[in-house]
Amino acid sequence: MNLDFTSEQDMLRDTVSRFLANECPYDRVKELEETAEGYSPELWQKMAELGWLGLLFPEEYEGYEGQFIDMIIIQEEIGKAVFPNPLFSTVIQCGSIILEGGSEEQKKELLGQIAEGSLIMALAQYEEDGSYLSSGIKMPAEADGDRYILNGTKMFVMDANISDKLIVAANIKDKGLSLLLVDAKDTGITITKIPTIGKDNTCEVIFKDVRVAKENIIGSPGNGLEILEKINAKAAVAKAAEMVGSCKACIDITIDYAKQREQYGKPIGGFQVIQHYMANMLLAYDTSYNYLYRVACMVDEGEDFTAEASALKACLNENYKFVSERAVQIHGGIGTTREGDIGLFYRKAKSCEYICGDTDFHYENLIDKILSANPI
Amino acid sequence: MDFKLSEEQQALKQEFEDFFKREMENAPLDYQNRSPLEAMYGSDEGWEFHKSMKKKLAEKGWLTMAWPKEYGGREAPVIEQLIFSEVQSYYRAPGLDGFGVKMFAPTLMLYATDEQKERLLPPIAKGEVQYCQGWSEPNAGSDLASLKTVAIKEGDHYVINGQKVWTTAAHRADHIFLLARTNPSQKRSSGLSVFNIEMNTPGIEVRPIEYMNGVHIYNEIYFTDVKVPVEERIGPENEGWKLTRATMNFERSGVGSFAEARRSFEELLKYVQTTKRDGKALIENQIVRQKLAKLYIGIETGRALAYKTAWLQEKGSLTFSAAAASEGKVFGTELRQQVANFATEIMGLYGQVEHSKWAHLNGVMIDGYQMSPGSNIAAGSSEIQRNIIAWVGCGLPRFN
Numbered sequence: 001m002n003l004d005f006t007s008e009q010d011m012l013r014d015t016v017s018r019f020l021a022n023e024c025p026y027d028r029v030k031e032l033e034e035t036a037e038g039y040s041p042e043l044w045q046k047m048a049e050l051g052w053l054g055l056l057f058p059e060e061y062e063g064y065e066g067q068f069i070d071m072i073i074i075q076e077e078i079g080k081a082v083f084p085n086p087l088f089s090t091v092i093q094c095g096s097i098i099l100e101g102g103s104e105e106q107k108k109e110l111l112g113q114i115a116e117g118s119l120i121m122a123l124a125q126y127e128e129d130g131s132y133l134s135s136g137i138k139m140p141a142e143a144d145g146d147r148y149i150l151n152g153t154k155m156f157v158m159d160a161n162i163s164d165k166l167i168v169a170a171n172i173k174d175k176g177l178s179l180l181l182v183d184a185k186d187t188g189i190t191i192t193k194i195p196t197i198g199k200d201n202t203c204e205v206i207f208k209d210v211r212v213a214k215e216n217i218i219g220s221p222g223n224g225l226e227i228l229e230k231i232n233a234k235a236a237v238a239k240a241a242e243m244v245g246s247c248k249a250c251i252d253i254t255i256d257y258a259k260q261r262e263q264y265g266k267p268i269g270g271f272q273v274i275q276h277y278m279a280n281m282l283l284a285y286d287t288s289y290n291y292l293y294r295v296a297c298m299v300d301e302g303e304d305f306t307a308e309a310s311a312l313k314a315c316l317n318e319n320y321k322f323v324s325e326r327a328v329q330i331h332g333g334i335g336t337t338r339e340g341d342i343g344l345f346y347r348k349a350k351s352c353e354y355i356c357g358d359t360d361f362h363y364e365n366l367i368d369k370i371l372s373a374n375p376i
Numbered sequence: 377m378d379f380k381l382s383e384e385q386q387a388l389k390q391e392f393e394d395f396f397k398r399e400m401e402n403a404p405l406d407y408q409n410r411s412p413l414e415a416m417y418g419s420d421e422g423w424e425f426h427k428s429m430k431k432k433l434a435e436k437g438w439l440t441m442a443w444p445k446e447y448g449g450r451e452a453p454v455i456e457q458l459i460f461s462e463v464q465s466y467y468r469a470p471g472l473d474g475f476g477v478k479m480f481a482p483t484l485m486l487y488a489t490d491e492q493k494e495r496l497l498p499p500i501a502k503g504e505v506q507y508c509q510g511w512s513e514p515n516a517g518s519d520l521a522s523l524k525t526v527a528i529k530e531g532d533h534y535v536i537n538g539q540k541v542w543t544t545a546a547h548r549a550d551h552i553f554l555l556a557r558t559n560p561s562q563k564r565s566s567g568l569s570v571f572n573i574e575m576n577t578p579g580i581e582v583r584p585i586e587y588m589n590g591v592h593i594y595n596e597i598y599f600t601d602v603k604v605p606v607e608e609r610i611g612p613e614n615e616g617w618k619l620t621r622a623t624m625n626f627e628r629s630g631v632g633s634f635a636e637a638r639r640s641f642e643e644l645l646k647y648v649q650t651t652k653r654d655g656k657a658l659i660e661n662q663i664v665r666q667k668l669a670k671l672y673i674g675i676e677t678g679r680a681l682a683y684k685t686a687w688l689q690e691k692g693s694l695t696f697s698a699a700a701a702s703e704g705k706v707f708g709t710e711l712r713q714q715v716a717n718f719a720t721e722i723m724g725l726y727g728q729v730e731h732s733k734w735a736h737l738n739g740v741m742i743d744g745y746q747m748s749p750g751s752n753i754a755a756g757s758s759e760i761q762r763n764i765i766a767w768v769g770c771g772l773p774r775f776n
Contacts, residue, residue, distance in 0.1 A: 275766030287677035363669035
């Protein structure tokens with residue numbers, strides 16, 4: 001057992017933290033939220049130069065062979081800064097799918113471009129009824145000679161509006177769920193941003209007779225489910241890391257405020273009612289934080305972490321909402337304003353809840369996994 | 377970073393597991409269906425079982441594994457202590473007199489005379505005596521320093537008058553370590569001293585406090601002109617307060633709560649898989665599934681925190697572990713309460729049934745439901761723990 005970070009990991013955290021504090025303070029986050037792109041291409045390039053985009057990829061694909069835990073550290077720091085950027089959709093979701101199921105050619109071509117910051121990607125899986133289940137994916141991929149034809153609507157596709165390519169989950173007749181690599185600029189594709197509480201790049205993507213060459217399948221026809229379930233679990237852990245970081249920021253910001261803000265001639269942080277709120281917030285954070293790294297270690301060690309990924313994401317769905325809500329309450333009036341920073345977290349907590357599965361979905365998944373591990 | 381136990385630690389864990397699994401087969405009927413304090417101190421059979429287990433743990437050297445070598449311990453690393461606590465708690469096994477081994481012994485090692493150490497430490501190490509803790513009074517609970525019991529020096533002895541309350545196991549204990557006011561003109565934490573007193577000393581009267589379910593764990597103790605020789609005072613006169621702060625590097629992650637909760641979770645899981653209501657197994661009920669998911673998350677996140685707490689304690693990071701110990705205590709006791717509450721809700725009408733032929737899971741859950749408020753109050757209430765978390769963990773100011 002060794003629960004310490006390596007000195008390289010400490011350095012990585014420090015670098016990410018300083019970079020984001022300098023380049024994207026909370027005022028800049030609010031500005032980016034108002035733009036159509038919802039991210040900064042300039043900062044995206046810098047992230048590529050710092051090596052974060054290729055961190056998880058093997059060396060032969062322009063990567064750095066980092067551990068999953070390294071990415072968790074980056075995600076945690078991104079969460080502290082509530083930094084809007086397409087790393088999650090491009091690297092953690094799509095990059096991991098390509099690495100997991102892609103052909104040698106796809107890996108060579110796409111992972112290198114992701115690593116150098118010239119390719120942004122989005123994962124289109126959910127549809128109009130809002131199901132998280134693979135059975136909710138109804139879109140057909142109709143075979144037509146050496147192509148598939150896509151028709152239908154994908155919903156809640158993060159960063160589709162800024163993507164060059166999409167990975168689309170669709171059903172091939174007699175084969176099942178499959179993952180297709182689609183050019184986002186195809187004339188048959190219409191992408192529209194959906195207004196959400198997260199003020200992020202959540203999009204609707206409509207496909208009308210979109211033709212995809214058969215070689216643009218990731219993996220083989222019908223193995224999309226296997227890849228998707230594995231990557232969704234991994235992505236849930238990475239999203240949870242971001243949420244853990246956000247909880248920490250909420251707590252630090254609120255502690256500072258509670259020490260400075262005076263009422264009745266005393267800092268409000270001295271009042272026990274505030275102290276007990278803060279104690280509960282710290283408890284929620286410390287339990288989440290330590291469990292996060294336990295699960296991240298399982299990922300790196302190649303253990304089955306699917307039950308734990310669900311437990312972790314469900315935990316953070318609840319804890320991030322709890323911590324950010326209490327943080328706003330302790331801030332009083334200023335906490336409810338656009339000017340104040342803490343409201344950012346309250347909104348993001350809600351939007352993070354839906355990414356990679358809400359609480360009910362993960363409770364259900366967790367119990368399924370526990371039951372299959374403990375038959376009567 | 378990795379959470380895996382080393383081969384040595386794994387072997388140690390296996391040894392603990394084999395031992396407790398085997399020994400608990402000899403537990404009195406119903407022993408494991410009661411919460412730990414009740415099982416140990418609430419019945420004569422349970423008490424005898426606790427005593428025999430204590431001796432066995434002493435023989436194995438496990439009772440005092442954390443003690444310094446000069447006192448017969450082996451200064452076991454915190455992680456090894458954690459593994460021990462986890463296994464012992466999972467098996468609901470008795471055998472540890474925490475008052476003697478973990479509270480009074482460190483005080484003796486730091487402050488007692490050589491004569492006192494030689495006389496008092498070996499019986500604790502051998503598991504031959506039971507201590508109780510004479511701190512709380514009717515008007516001195518969380519605010520311990522306001523205590524009023526007096527010990528007035530008269531020649532070669534002290535005369536003690538006053539009352540202690542909520543004293544766990546006083547009716548079973550051989551000795552009490554008492555905090556009393558030796559200088560009544562001094563206030564609060566000044567003018568206090570610590571005494572080692574035999575419970576059969578004339579003038580000591582123990583009266584049971586029945587817990588809400590009728591169980592006898594807690595007591596009141598009345599001291600009326602109790603004469604205690606000067607040699608039984610530990611440490612300097614009037615400086616007893618600092619003795620109450622004496623601790624050793626005992627594991628204090630609260631891992632036991634999470635292990636206990638895990639055991640209950642496993643029992644509950646089997647129960648909902650095998651129990652039918654309205655023609656369906658309980659596990660098919662959505663609400664039941666959600667409750668189980670919440671418990672699992674509480675248990676696993678709490679356990680991760682406990683491991684981290686032990687790890688940092690091992691490395692000497694005391695500031696963190698002070699707040700984290702409070703976090704483990706409050707999170708662990710409230711989680712156990714939630715386990716009992718959810719379990720008795722899931723059982724429906726049968727949730728209310730105590731140990732009897734009608735009881736489900738032998739009544740262990742309704743027992744936990746009743747005993748858990750006591751755990752949220754004893755050994756530093758949840759409110760005090762939250763104050764400490766806010767002061768130490770968040771660095772918030774402390775008024776008064």
